Amino acid sequence: xxxxxxxxxxxxxxxxxxxxxxxxxxxxxxxxxxxxxxxxxxxxxxxxxxxxxxxxxxxxxxxxxxxxxxxxxxxxxxxxxxxxxxxxxxxxxxxxxxxxxxxxxxxxxxxxxxxxxxxxxxxxxxxxxxxxxxxxxxxxxxxxxxxxxxxxxxxxxxxxxxxxxxxxxxxxxxxxxxxxxxxxxxxxxxxxxxxxxxxxxxxxxxxxxxxxxxxxxxxxxxxxxxxxxxxxxxxxxxxxxxxxxxxxxxxxxxxxxxxxxxxxxxxxxxxxxxxxxxxxxxxxxxxxxxxxx
Amino acid sequence: xxxxxxxxxxxxxxxxxxxxxxxxxxxxxxxxxxxxxxxxxxxxxxxxxxxxxxxxxxxxxxxxxxxxxxxxxxxxxxxxxxxxxxxxxxxxxxxxxxxxxxxxxxxxxxxxxxxxxxxxxxxxxxxxxxxxxxxxxxxxxxxxxxxxxxxxxxxxxxxxxxxxxxxxxxxxxxxxxxxxxxxxxxxxxxxxxxxxxxxxxxxxxxxxxxxxxxxxxxxxxxxxxxxxxxxxxxxxxxxxxxxxxxxxxxxxxxxxxxxxxxxxxxxxxxxxxxxxxxxxxxxxxxxxxxxxxxxxxxxxxxxxxxxxxxxxxxxxxxxxxxxxxxxxxxxxxxxxxxxxxxxxxxxxxxxxxxxxxxxxxxxxxxxxxxxxxxxxxxxxxxxxxxxxxxxxxxxxxxxxxxxxxxxxxxxxxxxxx
Numbered sequence: 254x255x256x257x258x259x260x261x262x263x264x265x266x267x268x269x270x271x272x273x274x275x276x277x278x279x280x281x282x283x284x285x286x287x288x289x290x291x292x293x294x295x296x297x298x299x300x301x302x303x304x305x306x307x308x309x310x311x312x313x314x315x316x317x318x319x320x321x322x323x324x325x326x327x328x329x330x331x332x333x334x335x336x337x338x339x340x341x342x343x344x345x346x347x348x349x350x351x352x353x354x355x356x357x358x359x360x361x362x363x364x365x366x367x368x369x370x371x372x373x374x375x376x377x378x379x380x381x382x383x384x385x386x387x388x389x390x391x392x393x394x395x396x397x398x399x400x401x402x403x404x405x406x407x408x409x410x411x412x413x414x415x416x417x418x419x420x421x422x423x424x425x426x427x428x429x430x431x432x433x434x435x436x437x438x439x440x441x442x443x444x445x446x447x448x449x450x451x452x453x454x455x456x457x458x459x460x461x462x463x464x465x466x467x468x469x470x471x472x473x474x475x476x477x478x479x480x481x482x483x484x485x486x487x488x489x490x491x492x493x494x495x496x497x498x499x500x501x502x503x504x505x506x507x508x509x510x511x512x513x514x515x516x517x518x519x520x521x522x523x524x525x526x527x528x529x530x531x532x533x534x535x536x537x538x539x540x541x542x543x544x545x546x
Numbered sequence: 547x548x549x550x551x552x553x554x555x556x557x558x559x560x561x562x563x564x565x566x567x568x569x570x571x572x573x574x575x576x577x578x579x580x581x582x583x584x585x586x587x588x589x590x591x592x593x594x595x596x597x598x599x600x601x602x603x604x605x606x607x608x609x610x611x612x613x614x615x616x617x618x619x620x621x622x623x624x625x626x627x628x629x630x631x632x633x634x635x636x637x638x639x640x641x642x643x644x645x646x647x648x649x650x651x652x653x654x655x656x657x658x659x660x661x662x663x664x665x666x667x668x669x670x671x672x673x674x675x676x677x678x679x680x681x682x683x684x685x686x687x688x689x690x691x692x693x694x695x696x697x698x699x700x701x702x703x704x705x706x707x708x709x710x711x712x713x714x715x716x717x718x719x720x721x722x723x724x725x726x727x728x729x730x731x732x733x734x735x736x737x738x739x740x741x742x743x744x745x746x747x748x749x750x751x752x753x754x755x756x757x758x759x760x761x762x763x764x765x766x767x768x769x770x771x772x773x774x775x776x777x778x779x780x781x782x783x784x785x786x787x788x789x790x791x792x793x794x795x796x797x798x799x800x801x802x803x804x805x806x807x808x809x810x811x812x813x814x815x816x817x818x819x820x821x822x823x824x825x826x827x828x829x830x831x832x833x834x835x836x837x838x839x840x841x842x843x844x845x846x847x848x849x850x851x852x853x854x855x856x857x858x859x860x861x862x863x864x865x866x867x868x869x870x871x872x873x874x875x876x877x878x879x880x881x882x883x884x885x886x887x888x889x890x891x892x893x894x895x896x897x898x899x900x901x902x903x904x905x906x907x908x909x910x911x912x913x914x915x916x917x918x919x920x921x922x923x924x925x926x927x928x929x930x931x932x933x934x935x936x937x938x939x940x941x942x943x944x945x946x947x948x949x950x951x952x953x954x955x956x957x958x959x960x961x962x963x
Contacts, residue, residue, distance in 0.1 A: 315959065513915060
């Protein structure tokens with residue numbers, strides 16, 4: 254396997270009628286120092302630009318997504334610029350540069366296909382933008398907020414504060430669900446459960462008032478309450494409250510707040526007493542199975 | 547020559563020492579970061595102060611030393627005299643049009659929406675003397691919190707002098723008259739089951755708007771909430787947004803009052819701004835007109851709200867000397883430290899206070915489903931920060947008029963307004 258890159262470099266140089274010794278003559282202590290210096294400066298510029306954009310997004314939360322959109326673009330172009338400068342330091346002539354690029358390309362193509370796929374995936378994500386930094390997405394079985402879009406992988410943090418790293422090639426070939434697409438708000442669905450013979454009008458009213466009473470709800474978008482009967486292991490009714498949270502980071506809190514408010518009212522009006530009397534409440538396993546279905 | 551090279555050597559030596567120290571600091575920070583060395587205790591900040599509201603936001607202007615006539619001219623009361631109503635021609639026209647509709651036998655209900663201090667009461671005072679004169683007027687204000695159908699009916703029955711609260715429809719349909727009610731934001735509480743009174747009011751308006759010209763007045767934040775939650779806007783044929791006025795109107799309103807004082811006016815130029823772009827901006831603008839600069843800043847800072855503008859005007863008075871009123875330049879302070887220091891719970895409380903006009907600790911506990919003690923602590927914290935105060939003449943706590951700008955900006959930044 255190790256012979257492949259060497260052979261490819263040789264072939265590339267042969268094609269361009271180059272003397273292989275020419276490249277070696279460019280690798281001097283001074284050039285290496287310059288190269289390292291350029292990479293260090295690029296790294297510092299990337300850090301400074303990311304920090305600046307982060308500060309701006311904190312200072313103007315309403316424009317948070319715009320600054321987060323710029324973040325990977327800046328990082329990408331700065332690294333590209335740094336790499337090009339380093340290459341020009343080591344490759345004074347166009348032919349040599351092309352030869353090196355060709356050989357590196359062939360070597361990567363043969364020896365590191367996954368890495369190349371990921372890099373292409375990273376580029377496609379930057380151009381196609383199925384999501385951006387700060388979006389709440391579901392990729393595969395991972396769900397959370399995107400906090401890093403790199404050339405190799407995308408990283409997201411789940412509501413349980415666990416970081417998930419997903420190779421970009423997986424994202425290219427799979428599906429990605431985006432809940433907010435570059436805006437702070439997103440729809441939140443909250444399911445409530447009541448006995449099947451509860452007054453539907455009353456339940457819809459409670460669901461809507463519970464949503465509007467929550468401090469997390471976005472008032473400029475509508476609240477919808479839907480009902481559905483279920484008959485697994487005894488009849489019950491699902492009250493589905495669809496509301497928008499003003500900042501998707503508070504999605505679990507809005508769900509919890511709506512549930513708390515609605516349940517308090519159900520209990521106050523004695524709506525859940527029928528379950529406690531007849532012991533007909535669905536078990537948690539049943540509810541989970543229902544949700545998955 | 548020798549002296550010159552010695553000086554150069556000394557400078558180089560000093561620079562080297564500085565560079566060594568800087569490198570040492572960076573190395574130490576790195577070692578502390580990786581846990582190789584413990585964090586040094588020397589140099590830590592010993593005293594940390596909470597960011598305070600700027601002085602002009604916290605001073606009680608009623609206590610400020612001002613000429614007696616000035617105090618009277620800029621008092622915090624609604625305008626009764628039509629001459630002092632400025633920038634409300636369109637709104638006055640809309641009220642006149644609403645009356646004409648109603649006189650033609652059409653069902654009319656009107657809602658006036660605007661921030662506290664934007665001149666809603668002044669507008670209605672002047673309309674009563676112009677387009678709404680020669681009509682029977684029943685005027686009131688929701689002073690206490692109403693949450694149920696029966697509470698609303700009892701309140702209205704008392705206001706109208708009707709014995710039986712169930713006879714309200716009969717009374718209102720019996721004769722053509724105007725009903726004006728202010729502080730609509732007190733007719734609900736943001737909690738499940740506490741919207742009954744506002745719904746009852748909507749039903750009553752719908753049932754009687756052929757014979758009664760309803761005029762309700764509320765603040766902008768409350769209206770936005772009610773329109774979303776109970777579709778408040780659908781019940782009104784006219785909505786008048788008395789939110790903000792233009793810079794020229796603010797200038798006219800201020801100078802109208804000032805000129806009656808007989809004092810001459812002297813503005814100071816704002817200090818030259820630092821920074822490359824600001825200097826160039828100043829150069830491009832040409833010669834600075836202190837009057838224009840002041841009123842531009844006033845309109846921006848007050849967001850076109852009369853009360854805020856008057857507050858700022860009074861707070862910027864430097865003093866009176868030999869018949870001249872000297873004004874300090876209006877330089878907007880950086881509110882970021884105060885705003886960043888407000889926690890999410892504080893912001894939610896402030897939104898709720900704006901939505902309800904004012905909130906008592908008990909109402910706060912109901913809205914946020916907290917214990918009364920927790921709600922009391924939350925309110926006390928905001929009181930200590932000089933952001934809210936006891937609502938004069940009503941129960942509960944309101945946002946201090948002086949702090950309204952900070953609150954508005956803080957809520958807007960977090961997408962809460």
